[in-house]
Every structure is written in C-alpha cells, then in structure tokens.
Amino acid sequence: MPTIEIPNHVPAERVFDxxxxxxxxxxxxxxxxxxxxxxxxxVFYTPRNGGHWIVQxxxxxxxxxxxxxxxxxxxxxxxxxxxxxxxFPLTLDPPESIPYRxxxxxxxxxxxxxxxxxxxRALTIDLLDRIDPGQPFEFVRALGAxxxxxxxxxxxxxxxxxFDQFRNLVMExxxxxxxxxxxxxxxxxxxxxxxxxxxxxxxxxxxxxxxxLGEEINGAPFSDAxxxxxxxxxxxxGMDTVANAAAHMFYYLSSRAEVQRALAADSDLIPKxxxxxxxxxxVVNTPRQVRRDTELDGVAMRRGDMVVAMLTLAGRDERIVDxxxxxxxxxxxxxxxxxxxxxxxxxxxxxxxxxxxxxxxxWFKRFGAFRVxxxxxxxxxxxxxxxxxxxxxxxxxxxxAGRELETA
Numbered sequence: 001m002p003t004i005e006i007p008n009h010v011p012a013e014r015v016f017d018x019x020x021x022x023x024x025x026x027x028x029x030x031x032x033x034x035x036x037x038x039x040x041x042x043v044f045y046t047p048r049n050g051g052h053w054i055v056q057x058x059x060x061x062x063x064x065x066x067x068x069x070x071x072x073x074x075x076x077x078x079x080x081x082x083x084x085x086x087x088f089p090l091t092l093d094p095p096e097s098i099p100y101r102x103x104x105x106x107x108x109x110x111x112x113x114x115x116x117x118x119x120x121r122a123l124t125i126d127l128l129d130r131i132d133p134g135q136p137f138e139f140v141r142a143l144g145a146x147x148x149x150x151x152x153x154x155x156x157x158x159x160x161x162x163f164d165q166f167r168n169l170v171m172e173x174x175x176x177x178x179x180x181x182x183x184x185x186x187x188x189x190x191x192x193x194x195x196x197x198x199x200x201x202x203x204x205x206x207x208x209x210x211x212x213l214g215e216e217i218n219g220a221p222f223s224d225a226x227x228x229x230x231x232x233x234x235x236x237x238g239m240d241t242v243a244n245a246a247a248h249m250f251y252y253l254s255s256r257a258e259v260q261r262a263l264a265a266d267s268d269l270i271p272k273x274x275x276x277x278x279x280x281x282x283v284v285n286t287p288r289q290v291r292r293d294t295e296l297d298g299v300a301m302r303r304g305d306m307v308v309a310m311l312t313l314a315g316r317d318e319r320i321v322d323x324x325x326x327x328x329x330x331x332x333x334x335x336x337x338x339x340x341x342x343x344x345x346x347x348x349x350x351x352x353x354x355x356x357x358x359x360x361x362x363w364f365k366r367f368g369a370f371r372v373x374x375x376x377x378x379x380x381x382x383x384x385x386x387x388x389x390x391x392x393x394x395x396x397x398x399x400x401a402g403r404e405l406e407t408a
Contacts, residue, residue, distance in 0.1 A: 004051040009300050016040050019048040020078075020285070020308065021176045025382035030248070030281050034316045034325055043297040050079025052287075052306035053296075058314040058337065060297055064288050065309055066342035068093045071288035073344055078287055078384065080306060081179050085186050087233035088226060093291075094343050100230060101347065103215040103222070107208055108347045113354055120151055120355060124362045133395040136373040139250055140391050143363075145243035148355050152238030156231075157207030158196070170239035174385040186232070193231035197224055208234075240385060241283055242352045245338070246359060247388040248281035249274075252327070254372050254393060262329060264364045264399055274356045275334035276327055282312035282338040285384050311337045312386060368397030 006015055018040065025032050042057045055061050064071045074091050075084050084091060089100035127146050131137050145167055153160055173185045196209060201224075204210040209231065215222055222230075253259060263269055290305040301307070315336030316324045339346035346352070372378060373392040381387035 004047050006045070006047055007051070007302065007305075009302050010045045011299060014041055014044045014299055016044050016046055017048065018044070018046040018054065020046075020054075020384075021049065021382050025386075026379050029380040029382055029386050030312065031325075033310070033312055036310070036313065037316065037318070041297070043299055050306065052078060052308055053301065054308050054310060055296070056310045056313045058317040058320045058335070061309045061311065061314050061337060062341050063296065064307055065286065065337075065340060065344065068343060070291055070294045071307060072291045073286070073288055075289040075306070076287050076384075077179070077182070078306060078308070079179075080289070081183065085183070086229045087236070088229035090233055090344055091229075097343060099217045100226070101343070103212060103217065104230070104347045106215070107211055108351060110350065113350045116151070116155075116351070117354065117358075119154075120147075121358050121362065123147060123150060124358050128362055128366055131395075133367060133398060136376075136392050136394045138390060139393045140243065140247050140389060143359060144246040144250065144388075144391065145239075147359055148242035148246065148352070149239055151351075151355060152234075155208045156196070156234065156238070157200070157205055157209055166235075167239055167243075170236055171387065171389060173236065174240055174383060174387060175381055176383050189232055189235055190228060193228055193235060194224070197227050197231060237346075237348060240387075241346075241348075242355055244283045244385065244387055245278065245281070245352065246356060247391050248283065248386075249277040249356065249360075250393065251372070251378060251388060251391055252277070252281060254370055256327065257369060259327065259329065260364075260369050263360065264368055267361055267364070269329055270357055270360050270364075272329050272331070272334070273360065274353060275336075276329060276331060277356075278338040279315035279321070279334040279336035280325075280327060282315065282336065283386055284338075284340075285310050285312055285386075286340060286344075287384065308384075311340060314338075364399055366399055367395045368399040370395045370397075 036056050042060055043053060043055050045053050055064050072093050074093065076091060077085065089097035092100065124147055127143055131142060149163060149167055150160065153163065169185060169188060173182060200210045200213055204213065212230065213222055213227060217226060263273055286309050288307045288309060290301045290303055290307065292303050294301050315321060315338065318324050320335050339349040370393050373394045376392040378391065381389055
C-alpha cells in the first residue's frame with residue numbers, strides 16, 4: 001500500500017515502515033506480529049495504509065479502547081472511508097451506543113446462550129459425522145466455519161442453503177480490497193439485511209432478528225434504518241470471527257501432539273485450552289480515530305489521526321504474561337483482549353467460547369491425533385481481521401479405539 005508524508009506532530013524516532021497487510025504476514029502471522037514487541041516502540045507510527053499509529057501493549061491498548069472521549073470507534077476502515085460505514089453499536093461512541101448494546105446483551109446473556117447448548121452440541125456431532133477420517137478434509141468449511149456460521153444463520157433465521165454465498169461475501173469484505181469494492185460489498189449485505197428485516201416485520205418468528213425488532217431504543221421502537229446497521233454488524237461478526245478463531249486454534253493444535261494427547265485424556269483441560277488459544281491467537285485488531293488532541297505513551301496524537309489497537313498482541317505482553325509466547329495449559333490465568341475491551345467488548349463472547357469448547361470436546365470424543373495434510377501450504381490473510389481461509393487436516397488416530405489410521 002502507498003505511503004503518505006509524515007505529519008509534523010509525529011516524532012521521527014516513532015516512525016517505522018510497517019504494513020499490517022504485508023505479504024510477510026501470510027506465513028505464521030501471529031508469530032510475526034509478536035516480533036513487533038522487540039522491534040518497535042510500544043506506540044509507533046507507520047506511513048502505510050493512509051498513515052496510522054500502532055499500539056501494542058495491553059495497558060495502552062486498553063486505554064485506547066476504553067477512553068472513548070479521546071478515541072472514537074466511528075471509523076473502522078484503513079485508510080478511512082467517508083462517509084464512514086455504520087455498524088451499530090460498534091461505530092457509535094457512548095452514550096449513543098449504550099441503548100443498542102443493552103438491546104443486544106439481553107439476547108446474548110447466559111440464559112439465552114445456555115439454552116442453545118444442546119442444539120450446538122447436536123450440530124457439532126452432525127458435522128463431525130460427515131467427516132471421513134480416512135481422507136484429508138477442509139477444516140474451515142467443514143467445522144471451523146461450519147459450526148459457528150450455521151449456528152449464527154439459524155439464530156438469525158437465514159436460509160442455510162446460502163451458507164457459501166454469505167460466508168464468501170464476508171470473507172472478501174475482510175480481505176485487502178479497494179475501498180470501492182468494500183463499499184459495494186457492504187451495500188450488498190445492507191440490502192440482504194433490509195430484506196430480512198422487512199420479512200420479519202411482516203412475519204415475525206422466534207429468531208434473533210424478530211426478537212430484536214421488539215426492543216426499544218431510547219423509549220421508541222427500533223427504526224428500520226438503525227436495525228439495518230445492527231443487523232449488518234451481526235452478519236459480519238457472525239459469519240467470520242469465531243470461524244477464524246477455530247481455524248487458528250486447530251492449526252496450531254495440529255503441530256502440538258502433546259497438547260492433543262492431554263486434551264484427549266482429560267476434557268477438564270479444554271476450557272483452559274480455549275482461553276490459552278484465544279490469548280495467543282487473537283483474530284481482530286481494532287481501529288480507532290482520535291477525537292481530540294491527546295497524548296499516549298508520551299507522544300502527541302492529533303484529532304483525526306487513525307490508531308490501530310493490536311488486540312492480537314494484548315495477550316503476548318511479557319509485562320502481563322510470563323513467557324507469553326509459550327502455549328501453557330498450566331496457566332492459572334489467560335489475560336487477553338481477543339474479544340476487545342471497554343464499552344465495545346464483544347457481546348457474543350460467551351456464545352463464541354461455548355462453540356469453541358464444544359467443538360474441541362466433541363472432536364476428541366471421536367478423533368485422536370491429527371495433523372495438517374502433508375504438502376498443504378497454510379496461508380494467512382492479514383488485514384484488520386487475521387483470516388485463515390483454508391486448512392486441510394488429516395486424522396491420524398481414532399479416539400474410540402486408540403487406533404492409528406493408515407496415512408499416505
């Protein structure tokens with residue numbers, strides 16, 4: 001991506017030519033991003049992608065996402081797009097965001113999520129039933145996206161036969177594409193969600209969209225325009241975030257035979273495994289825009305500056321986590337910000353954790369050891385969202401009999 005002229009207020013010693021969309025990050029993105037800690041200051045500026053600050057320490061990241069009077073979430077694109085794409089409540093700052101967030105939280109609380117547990121497990125078992133353990137298979141399509149995207153589509157009342165169309169649409173949106181194409185994709189999503197809202201207004205059901213339409217915002221019914229902006233955010237997050245988390249989790253697990261054996265032997269370790277995976281292999285980095293002149297880590301930031309809070313690095317901070325680059329199931333805590341922080345912390349995090357936990361549980365009830373298919377080239381797609389679009393796995397042992405499979 002092209003560079004820009006460095007603004008006068010940016011100190012020369014804080015400028016580094018770093019491209020978060022660099023091809024170098026297509027290989028083992030998380031390890032390469034973790035190397036930033038030893039190469040660059042805690043807060044530094046890059047002239048790439050319209051020019052922006054990069055913040056890579058947990059306390060500073062938390063400051064950026066929490067101080068909404070200084071750092072706005074209105075603009076979520078790099079470089080910024082005007083008019084800004086609106087995704088409620090993410091692109092609203094408090095207090096405007098609060099009623100929309102409260103409306104969502106009422107449907108993503110423990111009561112609603114726990115009620116989904118049996119259905120999620122049944123779906124997971126069904127998806128696993130379709131895998132032939134004697135043949136390599138595409139994990140993302142079969143399970144990584146197959147489980148959370150199907151859960152989301154059922155939750156929203158979307159037609160399951162459009163799984164691939166919807167998933168591909170969001171994957172492209174979160175890839176490195178021209179602004180014009182991103183706006184075009186957003187308008188496609190917006191149009192689909194508008195049709196769904198119109199349908200639910202006429203024929204409400206028991207799906208999430210129908211229930212949200214019964215909510216009130218500031219004492220008034222949810223308007224169609226605002227509901228559209230909420231639905232667009234749900235669609236993008238539901239189609240992509242947990243799918244990427246699952247893909248990263250299973251990719252790294254595929255090379256850790258000792259962790260596979262531990263999880264197969266003791267399912268009580270699985271919640272810890274999920275948290276340690278989320279700590280080490282975050283999915284999203286979040287942009288913010290400076291609302292008024294401010295200072296962070298001793299450097300001046302000016303109104304309008306773009307900032308990227310590296311949520312993927314928050315759990316890799318050695319000031320917070322001992323030996324942060326080591327995957328350690330014996331940890332008693334797993335401090336991370338994979339689901340964000342501050343007033344925009346992800347409302348779907350409980351559902352995400354439940355899906356990931358059940359997926360790992362049911363996998364090791366059926367399959368034992370597995371690996372990446374020999375010869376498969378694993379490629380990450382770097383951007384604000386770190387995608388792992390494809391992952392071919394090969395089962396090498398069945399759990400039930402402890403029997404090794406013949407592999408080519």
